[in-house]
Amino acid sequence: MKIYSSLAPMAGFTDMPFRVICSELGVSHTVSEMISAAAICYKDKKTAELCRISEREAPCALQLFGHDPAQMAYAAEELICKAEEGKKPVAIDINMGCPVKKIVTSGDGSALMKTPEVAEAVVRAVYKVTERYNVPLWVKIRAGWNSGSINASEFAKMLADCGTSLITVHGRTREQMYMPSSDNGVIRSVREAVPEKIPVIGNGDVCSYADAVRMINETGCDGVAVGRAALGDPWIFRSMAEGTEYQASVEERINMALRLTRDVVSLKGELCGIREARGRAAHFIRGIRGSAVVREKLNRAVSLSEFSEILSTLKEQQEL
Numbered sequence: 001m002k003i004y005s006s007l008a009p010m011a012g013f014t015d016m017p018f019r020v021i022c023s024e025l026g027v028s029h030t031v032s033e034m035i036s037a038a039a040i041c042y043k044d045k046k047t048a049e050l051c052r053i054s055e056r057e058a059p060c061a062l063q064l065f066g067h068d069p070a071q072m073a074y075a076a077e078e079l080i081c082k083a084e085e086g087k088k089p090v091a092i093d094i095n096m097g098c099p100v101k102k103i104v105t106s107g108d109g110s111a112l113m114k115t116p117e118v119a120e121a122v123v124r125a126v127y128k129v130t131e132r133y134n135v136p137l138w139v140k141i142r143a144g145w146n147s148g149s150i151n152a153s154e155f156a157k158m159l160a161d162c163g164t165s166l167i168t169v170h171g172r173t174r175e176q177m178y179m180p181s182s183d184n185g186v187i188r189s190v191r192e193a194v195p196e197k198i199p200v201i202g203n204g205d206v207c208s209y210a211d212a213v214r215m216i217n218e219t220g221c222d223g224v225a226v227g228r229a230a231l232g233d234p235w236i237f238r239s240m241a242e243g244t245e246y247q248a249s250v251e252e253r254i255n256m257a258l259r260l261t262r263d264v265v266s267l268k269g270e271l272c273g274i275r276e277a278r279g280r281a282a283h284f285i286r287g288i289r290g291s292a293v294v295r296e297k298l299n300r301a302v303s304l305s306e307f308s309e310i311l312s313t314l315k316e317q318q319e320l
């Protein structure tokens with residue numbers, strides 16, 4: 001069974017180089033790192049970098065966070081209009097799921113699930129813009145704020161009534177952050193609550209093709225979004241596209257760590273790129289013989305050539 005797959009948005013990870021890799025491996029769509037609507041309004045240069053899409057990517061949605069309807073609408077228009085031809089976002093995705101304290105204390109991310117009237121005003125304002133440019137509006141939500149206020153299905157109904165054309169739902173509350181496991185019952189309730197023409201993408205703890213099949217069978221969702229598991233295993237999208245589990249070899253994993261590092265350095269410069277690549281390369285080599293020592297070496301490496309040498313040595317060690 002072939003499965004519609006999406007790369008879940010992850011701040012610090014779902015940048016252009018990683019999205020290109022997932023695209024080559026067969027992901028159906030990707031979502032950018034979250035982008036601050038307020039920062040777009042202030043014309044922050046670093047934020048503008050987050051909004052760039054490559055022609056080599058699968059359809060990519062740009063994700064906005066914020067709670068001010070006017071700011072969110074302005075930012076959505078900027079993202080749509082400033083994108084070059086061939087590099088337009090496939091949709092504007094609104095973040096209503098982020099649990100991070102700094103975000104929710106401002107009333108953004110999953111805090112919007114506690115204030116459905118604010119969320120509705122945001123969606124209506126953004127939809128007015130996206131409709132004008134014929135760009136779909138998507139929203140990503142959680143189960144609710146906490147165990148006493150699980151409202152994903154009513155919330156999703158409201159989103160659908162306001163023009164949302166795709167909903168991604170992570171089956172945990174804000175209170176749960178990332179533990180315990182995601183609840184497929186919540187995803188099923190969202191699928192049942194909104195009209196069939198609106199795809200519902202299930203999210204939470206999909207680590208393999210078998211997990212994805214299980215989620216679809218248990219919830220009736222139209223596709224799955226993969227976050228953390230993709231960080232060291234973007235081949236998970238190949239498994240979904242081909243309908244059979246694909247296990248990358250140790251060599252492929254080490255090569256991919258190096259390729260991602262090179263691409264990040266080429267986009268962000270050596271200083272910033274290497275600093276970022278340390279943690280990201282570690283995801284690819286986890287569990288490989290000798291990887292703990294290599295991780296420490298990578299943490300001290302400051303140049304691409306050092307990085308490359310350390311990873312090449314790891315590869316040679318496997319061949320012994």
Ligand SMILES: Cc1cc2nc3c(=O)[nH]c(=O)nc-3n(C[C@H](O)[C@H](O)[C@H](O)COP(=O)(O)O)c2cc1C
Nearest residue numbers: 008009010011033034095170204205206226227228
């Ligand atoms: C490091 C990290 C960054 C994340 N950043 C975002 C984000 O920018 N926007 C968002 O909607 N969700 C974000 N998430 C949540 C993921 O999109 C996803 O919902 C969550 O990780 C559950 O899926 P998983 O079990 O497949 O990882 C982030 C998660 C992680 C681990």
